[in-house]
Amino acid sequence: MSVYRSHVLVCAGAGCVSSGCVLTENALVDEITTLGLDKEIKVIETGCIGTCDLGPVVLVYPDGVFYSKVAPEDAREIVREHLYKGRVVQRLLYKDPLSSQLVQTYGEMEFFNRQLRIALRNTGVINPEILEEYIARDGYEALARVLTEMSPQDVINAIKASGLRGRGGGGFSTGLKWQFTHDAPGAQKYVVCNADEGDPGAFMDRSILEGDPHSIIEAMAIAAYAVGAEQGYVYVRAEYPLAVRRLQQAIEQAKSYGFLGQGIFGSEFSFDLSIRVGAGAFVCGEETALLASIEGRRGEPKPRPPFPAVKGLWGMPTLINNVETYANICPIILHGAEWYSRIGTEKSKGTKVFAVAGNINNTGLVEVPMGVTLRQLVFGVCGGIPNGRTFKAAQTGGPSGGCLTEKHLDQSMDYDNLVALGSMMGSGGLIVMDDSTCMVDIARFFLDFTQDESCGKCTPCRIGTKRMLEILERITGGEGRDGDIEALERLARNIKQTSLCGLGQSAPNPVLSTLEHFRDEYQAHIRDKRCPAGVCQSLVSFRILADKCRGCGLCARVCPTAAISGKPRETYVIARNDCVKCGACMDKCPFGAVIRA
Amino acid sequence: MKSIEELRRLREEVRQMTKLREGSPEIKIIVGMGTCGIAAGARETLNTFVQEVAEQSIEGVSVTQSGCVGLCDREPIVEVQHGAERTIYARVTPERARRIVTEHIKGGRTIAEWITRN
């Protein structure tokens, strides 16, 4: 095997693919070949590195130099200057948003050095299409040890002792779930991986499947051995074509090496794995609906119990876990439950991957120990709020969760504490909002999503969320009435108590949580017909401040509806009825005289 | 793949594939690759270090390059960093590189007659 002196990693996660990493990679390879360096330097496509707004991202090893937003035209300079002559290309380095300093290596970036990568250990490090790279990083060692040295009960005990809890949202003990499935009587058993990932904004499951597919195959084989299954399914949404392709390819590789199939590692154990592609309904991520969908039926939930562990696919005991849950299994086997349980908090062990989005400097995927504070996550790892604005709130748990506010910044991010604060971990989506956000509008946005995704099987969810959405639309539309807040609260309570599945039971959460923390914003909309953040179109109006207006007339010239009138060097005025609230006048005014309120 | 031993043999074979991307090395070998260094044969020196470290499976050592350090008359210049300790070697040919690996990197003894000061 040839030895290279340098590895150039090009992130090929879906985010970087859309920012054009393929062209960048080709340009790098071409330039390396032109200089005759192709025997010394290897270009490697990896899965998501995590800094999704900085793509295309290029990482140069062994020094670990991190280049962001690398265009194909930059390839020549990187190769000639850095790879050939050892001079780092300063202009492509990442600039720390807080200190404005250039950061030389990725190990010095706050974004990376505060992370602890267990589930993402290989994502962004290996080429996911090359099985040998996975093996070089201890791949399939855990499965080999399990099959040659451990009984199924030993495996279950290890997972129990690790304290691992489900990363798909519920946070149920993974070891206990394995035990229940193991103990349930059944001629056939199944293991399933939930890769439906319906929470808008969350993409850790996709990144793991794209960047480290073998880790899921290996973990599912271990799970199957532990519970006594011989067949597994990965349920992936059709919107993830790259994940499906890489997983399919990995399954074929695993089969040809004998990591899947009959008598794995010379043992009695056989395991086969197939992919089921879902059409991407949010409710199909709910486990009973997901299993129905695998069986070829309509993706609708069923009342539990019976739980899938007892009566799942085709009526047989079925273990269902989330992608990120599985991604933690091999490290637990390799390094021990004790090691794992030292990470995190008393009741939430290990790490959690957060998908951070919204008004934040570093968006992307970060994996941190459970129990970090919201402040560490937002202002430490993710570099704080851009554009000189201030932090207002963060939504956790996606459309089923709630918001945390400034007073929660020093709270621990773990399962139980988030529930205690009226939110939840969910799948780890974290949407950061600055002071330009209207919280009533946010609640409306999430409810619009859940209302749309309600499968319609049960009445409270189907009709109740519709009524709630109507009220929210009325409030943000400037037609709010006395009693609307109380009606929302009453509906929310009833829907939560009477819905069939988690979708309806959690759909009102964003409304309840914003009502709790930002009730005054609701009241301003309803009583004063005013949107304090200036977001709700029907409630905002533009005004020109007399003391700031110099009468230059620029506003009147850019107004598309000729709603602004005045004479030069006198104060201009906006005619409310003609104004379409496009904001062009405010953007153009050189004196900051136009305000939105 | 029929046994854990077979997996481990394969892993030894492919280990090099990802080693470059792991952890922070204890010892850094830095080869000056300015125009002056390249003209004096630094590229061959660099590749010799890479080859030797890999072939002898030496752990915790990285080989990188730097630009010109201003000692152009004594190129190829090679700096060995071991924690706070820095040793600068002058006129490092591939043969010298091999001896530096054996005596300094593996043996822990610097080679006094090739050391230079800046």
Ligand SMILES: Cc1cc2nc3c(=O)[nH]c(=O)nc-3n(C[C@H](O)[C@H](O)[C@H](O)COP(=O)(O)O)c2cc1C
């Ligand atoms: C409406 C709804 C949507 C869900 N979507 C997902 C999903 O996209 N991915 C997921 O892993 N779990 C999802 N769940 C949770 C699953 O029902 C189930 O708890 C989970 O797959 C169990 O795996 P875990 O124990 O490893 O977390 C959803 C639940 C509900 C109620």
